[in-house]
Amino acid sequence: MNASTFPLPPQVGVGLKPEHYVPAFEAVSASAPFHAGRPAWFEVHPQNYSGAGGPPHRWLSAFARNAPLSFHSVGLSLGSAEGVNLEELERLAALCDRYAPALVSDHLSWRGSASNRYPDLLPVPYTREALLRFAQQVSRVQDRLGRTILVENPSRYLAFCGDTMDEADFLHALCALTGCGILLDINNIEVSATNLQLDAQAMVDAIDPALVGEVHLAGHAREDHPHGPLLIDDHGSPVTDASWRLFERFVRSAGARPTLIEWDSNVPAFDVLLAEAAKADAIMQCLVAVPEPSHALA
Amino acid sequence: MRWLDGGQSAVMQALDRGPAYLPEGIFAGPPERVLAGMKVHANTISHARLVALEETFPRTREHLGHDQFNAHSRLFIQQPGVTAAALADIGANFPAFLLEAGEGADAADLARFEQC
Numbered sequence: 001m002n003a004s005t006f007p008l009p010p011q012v013g014v015g016l017k018p019e020h021y022v023p024a025f026e027a028v029s030a031s032a033p034f035h036a037g038r039p040a041w042f043e044v045h046p047q048n049y050s051g052a053g054g055p056p057h058r059w060l061s062a063f064a065r066n067a068p069l070s071f072h073s074v075g076l077s078l079g080s081a082e083g084v085n086l087e088e089l090e091r092l093a094a095l096c097d098r099y100a101p102a103l104v105s106d107h108l109s110w111r112g113s114a115s116n117r118y119p120d121l122l123p124v125p126y127t128r129e130a131l132l133r134f135a136q137q138v139s140r141v142q143d144r145l146g147r148t149i150l151v152e153n154p155s156r157y158l159a160f161c162g163d164t165m166d167e168a169d170f171l172h173a174l175c176a177l178t179g180c181g182i183l184l185d186i187n188n189i190e191v192s193a194t195n196l197q198l199d200a201q202a203m204v205d206a207i208d209p210a211l212v213g214e215v216h217l218a219g220h221a222r223e224d225h226p227h228g229p230l231l232i233d234d235h236g237s238p239v240t241d242a243s244w245r246l247f248e249r250f251v252r253s254a255g256a257r258p259t260l261i262e263w264d265s266n267v268p269a270f271d272v273l274l275a276e277a278a279k280a281d282a283i284m285q286c287l288v289a290v291p292e293p294s295h296a297l298a
Numbered sequence: 299m300r301w302l303d304g305g306q307s308a309v310m311q312a313l314d315r316g317p318a319y320l321p322e323g324i325f326a327g328p329p330e331r332v333l334a335g336m337k338v339h340a341n342t343i344s345h346a347r348l349v350a351l352e353e354t355f356p357r358t359r360e361h362l363g364h365d366q367f368n369a370h371s372r373l374f375i376q377q378p379g380v381t382a383a384a385l386a387d388i389g390a391n392f393p394a395f396l397l398e399a400g401e402g403a404d405a406a407d408l409a410r411f412e413q414c
Contacts, residue, residue, distance in 0.1 A: 050386050075384070081302040088384070112310060112381075119346035119385045120339050122309070125301050133302055157335030159326040162301075195335070196327075227330050232338055 008068050008102035008214065010256040011040035011284070012277045015072075015263060021059045023270040028067045039277060041068040041102065043260050046095045047075045047088070060099065068102040070214065070258070071095065072183075076141060077117075078151070079110035079124040084137045085117075093144055103214060103258070105150035105183045106141075108134070108171070125160035126170040135177040142178065150213045152183035155191040155220075155233035167192070168206035175211050182207065185216040186246045187239065187262075191231040204246050209254030217247060217280060218262035236265035239276060248283055256284045299323060313340055347375045347388060354389040358409040362401065370399055389413065 016024060027038050042063055049056055063069065075088040096104060109121035124130050142148055151174060153167055165173070171182050184207055193200035219237030223230045239247075239261070251257070261276045299305045305324055312320035317333055325332045351371045352359055359367040374380060374395050375388070383390060393409035 047384070047386065050384070081306045110306065113307075114382065116310060116314070116381045117384060118310075118313065118339075118343045118381075119350070120342045122339060125305075127301065130301055157338045158332060160301075161323055161326045163326075223334075225330075225334060227328060227334070230334055230338070 008070055008258040009040045010258055012259050012261065012281045013041035013043055013068075013070065014039045014261050014273050014277055016042040016044045016060075016063065017263075017267050018056070018059075019267055020270045020273070025059075025062060025066070027270075027274070028063075038274070039067065041070060041258065043070040043072050043262075046071045046073050046092050049095060050091055064099050069099055070103040070105065070260070071099075071101040072152075073104065073106040074121065075111070076106045076137075077109075077111040078106055078137045078141070079108065079122075079130065079134050080113065080137075081110075081133070082113050084140055085111070085114070089141060089144055096145055096147075103150060104145060104147065105152055105214065107152045108154050108174075121154055123154055123156050123158055123160070126163040126165045126167060127160075128164060131165075131170055131173055131177075135174055138174065138178040138180050142180065148179050148181060150181045150183040152185050152216070153188050153192075153207075155185070155188040155231075157195050157230070157232075159196045166206070167203065168208075172208055172211065175208075181213040182211045183214045183216060184212045184250065184257075185218070186243050186250065187216065187218040187220055187235075188233060189246060190240065190243050191220050191233045194229055194231045197228075200242070200246055201249060204250050205253070207250075209250070209257075212250075212254060212257055215247070215250065215257045215259040216262050217243060217259060217276070218264075219243075234265050235262045238272075239279075244279070244283070247280065248287065251284055251287045256288045259284065312336060313343065344375070346385060347381070348372070350385045350388050351375075351392065355392065355409050355412050357412055358396075358405060361405055361408055370396060370401070373399070 044060065049060060073092055075085060077085045107121045108124055110124060111120065111122065112118040124134060138151065153171060174180060175182065189200050189203050192198065193203055217239045218235045219239055221232040221234045221236065223232065259280050261273055261280060263273055299308065299321065308321050308324060317336055320336065348371050374392055377395065380388060393406045396409055397406040
């Protein structure tokens, strides 16, 4: 596997949204004064750059010259019985060749079949059968991209009857089989733990921090039902207090990691995103020594 | 039921046709909880497809009005073949669908223009 051109720094990044192109670019330009929460890197969904050119690519090229990028794919469908979506894989490979992102990731999930693509991240049972199939597909992606990827723990609303291992064991086995790493989504831990009545702290503690290459922080929606609360991973609000505490718990034991503030629906003003980033930054600064930001990479 | 040999397609059938098609023995927990979980996924899928159409055809939506556009969109995403496309391409046949649905050529032309 090739080393990426720009390693992702163990600092805070934000998801790059078209409505934030101007303020985000100003924030990372060489002349911008440093302020807490200034993103050290940006994450994009490569599926949003599936066209060949136009303004989105002009912006992304400009960002790529000023800050490291992380490509967070939602389209590979690694857990599909049919296997990975090859069209998406080729698109992703082309974008990786073009932008040399520091990290590439996708999800521990599946998205339907070639004849019926679901724009959602559906859960995978934690069984040996699913593990071996999933590992085969991760290896296929890594071979094509010529690099290792990170796989994100999912937000779960459903538990499978036939699970033979827990989520951490599944992810650790996947890493051992493929050499991939883990993208630890703290919000997904809170969502899954609440929905499936699991212990969120134990879920965080169970993850081997040495395998975690990136952390995600986001908000979620809540529905109250007679059968208990249902948390919905909509990335449409601030990070919850419970997720901040889980993040602190992880950082305390693992040290600083590249950490993303995700906000994909009801997207707020860029300053709101920066305030969340500053909060994450303060936690990492407080709990571990973080190196000075090095945003000028061009 | 093995997950890769039938389990996954059973879940797809339930997502497409409704919870009555979800076989027992796949998901754990009380039925009302399983139903709520399936509903989250079904809503996410439907919402993402409708939003993709809104984002692809903002002027057509303005031209038709939100309610009319939404009614067409909901019917359109149930047409055979539509959901085989990536989200970015899901509206490929939407202009032709608008014509077939009885909208004027102006709406279909506007949609075609927005596709480019």
